[in-house]
Structures are given as structure tokens and as C-alpha cells.
Amino acid sequence: MSYLTLALSLVFVLIPIILSKTLNLGLEKDTVIATVRSIIQLLVVGYVLQFVFDAENFIYIILMVILMIFAATQNARKKGVSIKGITWKLITTYIVVEVLTQGILLGFGITPATAQYIIPISGMMIGNSMVLSILFLNRFTAEVESNQDKTELILSLGGTPKQAIHKQLITSIQASTIPTIESQKTIGLVQLPGMMSGQIIAGADPVQAVQFQLLILFLLLTAAVVTSVLLGFLSYPTLFNDKMQMVKIVEDE
Amino acid sequence: MTTAEQPIIQLKNVTFSDGDLTIINDITGSFPEGRITTLVGPSGAGKTTLFRLLNRLISPDTGEIVIKGKRIEEYNPIELRRKVGLALQSATMINGTVFKNLSLPLTLQGEELPEEEANELLEDVALGKDFLHRNIKDLSGGQKQKVSIARTLVNKPKVLLLDEITSSLDRVSQQDIEELIQKINQKYGTTIIWITHNLEQALSIGDYTWVMMAGELIESGESNLLNEPKDERVKRFVRGDME
Known part of the structure; x- marks a missing residue:
């Protein structure tokens, strides 16, 4: 063009x-x-x-990935200011998602270890993970705030913090991953995914483009679930202190 | 409170603030073991906050709470909360059936509540067996309050903290609950601390009374003190000049 x-x-x-x-x-x-x-x-x-x-230097690839994780963290952390140490929890989540997905791709030789593959796929994974973490944090903080009475009820009856927050945690994980799962159900029927469309426009074989798109879809599914679950289990303990009391929620900035 | 009886709970200069607002202000006093103590006072006196402190949902900023001779911090919070049961006015329920709510204290311990036991609890709080599998959403405020009391009893607490538990009940149900609480107190020797705005109730069921105002313990002693208060503010409160 x-x-x-x-x-x-x-x-x-x-x-x-x-x-x-x-x-x-x-x-x-x-x-x-x-x-x-x-x-x-x-x-x-x-x-x-x-x-x-x-x-063709691996250091540059790593720098690019670090930059992506930094930008994603900056964007998502605003939604989780009420959770203590949210920045490090997000960074840890994105690193785990990146290492896990690239580990599978490179480890099984599904994609070659070149910048041309690693960077775009990392971008998609971290980007998706960022959106998921924003969805999760939005829902989780809302669930925690609106169900404070139920959380305290369980604590008051001798429940652990994990038991007290379990329902809210599961609801938030489900709610944040549903869009990813639902969109996969209609993919190809309603819309052609961006990456696949791009490849087809650029002249690639549509079947090969579909194969790649499927790979990305499955990776996105992993990234979505891992992001919500990991962020959830890293976040909930900070809502309680060592006396198993609910810590007062800080209002969003 | 100065009584010859063995205290189960002692508070020593307990203060609790929420931000700049002092809710509990330097309270020193005790609750005798195996007795019914009522807690009265106008709204905003800090009565519910005191309960939250005793159930250790919150901790005091300064001062000390001693339960059965041991500082509250020395107890495992889970064990303490099972022994110092709390039933709040809000009667918060979890979604599901009455049985699910009654079972909750045991579910949290990985155990199951036998259905016969659940039925006995329902009878104790004057709810029929047919309530057991009803959805909690279909219950009235008063019925939820009864389920809340029954649920707190599942843990067989040594101390029972009851926050305005009869305020949304009709007169007959109120009497049922009063009888039940007195029965629990006599049969198991459970210490009862009962927040009520009903001074008649405080006089009739309480062995002892605390009068709290603006976070302070103004007067305490045998419930009779409500008939002959010494403090001017308590006199006004008893006369109904203060809410």
C-alpha cells in the first residue's frame, strides 16, 4: 500500500x-x-x-516483550488500585502468560524462534491478557464491594478468607473469561478474525491462515483463563490482614 | 461492670476509630460468664462496632480485650469466631435454601449438618420443618432473622452476640426468641450479650445491662439500673428524650 x-x-x-x-x-x-x-x-x-x-538479536525480542508488559501493566493497574501491590501482580501474570504460551509454542516447535513469530504472538497474548485483567479487576472489585456483608458473614461464622471470598472470586473469573469463550463459538460465522483477515489480504493461503488463527485462538483461551485465575488468586489475599479481617477497600483514584 | 461474678469478656481502655471518627471511646468493662447482658443506647452509640470487636472482625486501635483470661490476639481467629457467635440485625443470608444457610457453619468446616438437627433448630426458633427446603428469597425479614439465630447456634458458641434480633419480629415471635435464648443460656450456660432498643426487653431478660452513648460506656450493672439510672444522660435516654 x-x-x-x-x-x-x-x-x-x-x-x-x-x-x-x-x-x-x-x-x-x-x-x-x-x-x-x-x-x-x-x-x-x-x-x-x-x-x-x-x-536478528534475541536481546531486542526480550526488550520488545518487556516494553509490551510494561505498557499493559500501566494500562490495567488503574482498574485495580484498590488491590495492594496490583502492579507486581499484573507483571507476574503477564510474565507467566508469556512464558507459558511461548514455552509451548517454541518448546514443541510449533512456531520458529524468530522475532517475526515471537513478537506478534506475544503482542496478541499480552494484549489479550491485559483486556482480561481489566475485565477481571473491574468485576472483582465490584463483587467484593457489593458483597462485603456476605464476606463478613462467612468470616464471623469461622470461615477462612478464601472461603469468604470464594463466590466473588469464581464469579469474577467466569465473567471475565466468558467473552473470550463466547466469541470463539461464533468465530468465522460472524466475523473473520483480524490476523486471519490480514494474512488473506496479504495473499496467504486461506487454509494456512485458518490453521494459524486456530493456534492463536487456543492460545488466547489459555491466556484468558490463566490471567483471570492467576490474578484472582494473587489478589484475594491482599483483601485480608493476618488477623483474617477484611481490609478496608481503598476508593478508586 | 463491677460484679462478683467471673467475667468471660473484659475490655480494658478499648478505643476504635474509623478515620477521624471515634466509634468506641476508651471503654473498660466486663461481661459475666453464663449471664445475659443487654446493651442499650441510642443509635450511633457504637454497640454493633463493639460486637464486631468481640467477634474480631475488627481490632481495637488501643486497649485490650480479654476472653476467658486470654488476650483476644492469642486466639486463632477462626476458633474464636466459632466460640463467640454473632447474629446481626441485617441477617445476611447466602443464596439458596434455608438448609444451605443453616448448614453454612459446618460446611465451612468441611462437615455436614444432619437434616434432623436442622429441623430441631428450626423448631427452636419457631419455624416449622416445612421451611427447611424453602428458598431464602421467599422468607420475610422476621423469618430470615430466625434462620440467622439458628445458624449462629450451629457452632455451639460459648458467647452469643445478638444484635437487635427481635426488632423485625411480631410480639409472639419475639417471645419465642426470648424464651429460646433464655433456654440456651440456662441449659448450656452460654453467655448472652444482646443489643436491644426495647428497654422493657432489656429489663425482663437481662441479668445485667450496659448503657452506651457516643462510643462510651456510661453506666453498667444489674438491669435494674434502667429503673434508677444515676447518670443524667441515661435518665434522659430511659425517659425517651434521646434517640
Whole structure:
């Protein structure tokens, strides 16, 4: 695609701006910011990826993954400020997801150990894990707050903190993973996944594109469940102190 | 409270604050073992907070709580909470049947409550056997309150903390519960501490009474003190000039 064609694609940005202006939706500023940011971020990433692919040095791959984990943590931590030490819990979760998925892919020789495979797949895994952790933290903090009386009831009857929070934890894990599982049920019927579409547009064999997409889907499923479960089990103990009392929930910043 | 009786719970200069707000202010007193002590006072006196301290759902900022001669911190929280049972006015229930709620204390210990025992508990709180498998959502506030009391009894506590448990009951049910609590007190020697806003109830069922106001213990002693209070504030409260 030439830069001229790319410039023409900005027409698609004008449509929402015009609609927003006409209907007084107030989305113009955010649309412009989002457009400019996406252009800059993706172009920079494009050039960085080109450099990393050409360099063929593992250190750069690791640096890219660290950068992804850092950015994902920064984004997700805002949703979990009421949970003590949320930053490290998120970092640990993303590292586990990354090591687990790449470990399986590289360990079984499913994908080659090159930047071309590791970086995009890591991006998808960490990105998905970030969305999942935001969904989980949103739901979990809401569940904990609205069920404080039930948590205290179980504690008051001589239950452990884990028993007291079990229902809320399970509900939050289920709620956060349902979108991933549900979207897999209709995939291909309603929408073609982005990666597969991209490969087909770029001229790849559709069957091979499907095979890759299936691999990614299964990885996403693992990443989703591992993220919610791990983050849940890392988070709940911080809601209690060593006297098995509920710690007062800090209001969101 | 100054009595010759053996105290089961002693508080020594206990203070508890929530942020800048002092809820329990330097309370010193005791509850005699095997007796019924009622806790009265206007709203916001800190009565429920005191219960939460005794069940160790919260800890005091300063001061000491001693239970059976041992500092509260020396007990395992789980063991303590099973021995110092708490039934709150809110009568919080878990979703499911009455049986599920009654079984909860034992389920938490990995045990099962025999159905016959559950039925006996229901009869004790004047609810029929047919309630056992009803969904908790279908029960009235008063019926939930009765289930809450029965549930607390499952752990066979040594001390029973009852927070306004008859406030949403009709007169007959109220009498049933009063009789039940007195029976438990006499049969098992369970120490009862009962928050009530009903001064008649405090006089009729309580051996002793604490009068609390604004986080302080104003007067304590035999329940009769409500007939002849010494403190001016308690006099006003008893007359109904203060809520």
C-alpha cells in the first residue's frame, strides 16, 4: 500500500468527525487524538519491528516483550488500585502468560524462534491478557464491594478468607473469561478474525491462515483463563490482614 | 461492670476509630460468664462496632480485650469466631435454601449438618420443618432473622452476640426468641450479650445491662439500673428524650 492510498484512508476518519459534529456527540477531539496516536504508534512500531527483524538479536525480542508488559501493566493497574501491590501482580501474570504460551509454542516447535513469530504472538497474548485483567479487576472489585456483608458473614461464622471470598472470586473469573469463550463459538460465522483477515489480504493461503488463527485462538483461551485465575488468586489475599479481617477497600483514584 | 461474678469478656481502655471518627471511646468493662447482658443506647452509640470487636472482625486501635483470661490476639481467629457467635440485625443470608444457610457453619468446616438437627433448630426458633427446603428469597425479614439465630447456634458458641434480633419480629415471635435464648443460656450456660432498643426487653431478660452513648460506656450493672439510672444522660435516654 502506498502512502497516498494510506492518506486516502483518512476519509474514514472524516465520517465519524462529521457525524459527531452534526449530532453534537462531542467525539471530534478524541477521534482526532486517537487517529494521530494510532498513526504515530503504528508507524514507530513498524520501523522498530523492521529494525528488530533485521538485527536478528534475541536481546531486542526480550526488550520488545518487556516494553509490551510494561505498557499493559500501566494500562490495567488503574482498574485495580484498590488491590495492594496490583502492579507486581499484573507483571507476574503477564510474565507467566508469556512464558507459558511461548514455552509451548517454541518448546514443541510449533512456531520458529524468530522475532517475526515471537513478537506478534506475544503482542496478541499480552494484549489479550491485559483486556482480561481489566475485565477481571473491574468485576472483582465490584463483587467484593457489593458483597462485603456476605464476606463478613462467612468470616464471623469461622470461615477462612478464601472461603469468604470464594463466590466473588469464581464469579469474577467466569465473567471475565466468558467473552473470550463466547466469541470463539461464533468465530468465522460472524466475523473473520483480524490476523486471519490480514494474512488473506496479504495473499496467504486461506487454509494456512485458518490453521494459524486456530493456534492463536487456543492460545488466547489459555491466556484468558490463566490471567483471570492467576490474578484472582494473587489478589484475594491482599483483601485480608493476618488477623483474617477484611481490609478496608481503598476508593478508586 | 463491677460484679462478683467471673467475667468471660473484659475490655480494658478499648478505643476504635474509623478515620477521624471515634466509634468506641476508651471503654473498660466486663461481661459475666453464663449471664445475659443487654446493651442499650441510642443509635450511633457504637454497640454493633463493639460486637464486631468481640467477634474480631475488627481490632481495637488501643486497649485490650480479654476472653476467658486470654488476650483476644492469642486466639486463632477462626476458633474464636466459632466460640463467640454473632447474629446481626441485617441477617445476611447466602443464596439458596434455608438448609444451605443453616448448614453454612459446618460446611465451612468441611462437615455436614444432619437434616434432623436442622429441623430441631428450626423448631427452636419457631419455624416449622416445612421451611427447611424453602428458598431464602421467599422468607420475610422476621423469618430470615430466625434462620440467622439458628445458624449462629450451629457452632455451639460459648458467647452469643445478638444484635437487635427481635426488632423485625411480631410480639409472639419475639417471645419465642426470648424464651429460646433464655433456654440456651440456662441449659448450656452460654453467655448472652444482646443489643436491644426495647428497654422493657432489656429489663425482663437481662441479668445485667450496659448503657452506651457516643462510643462510651456510661453506666453498667444489674438491669435494674434502667429503673434508677444515676447518670443524667441515661435518665434522659430511659425517659425517651434521646434517640
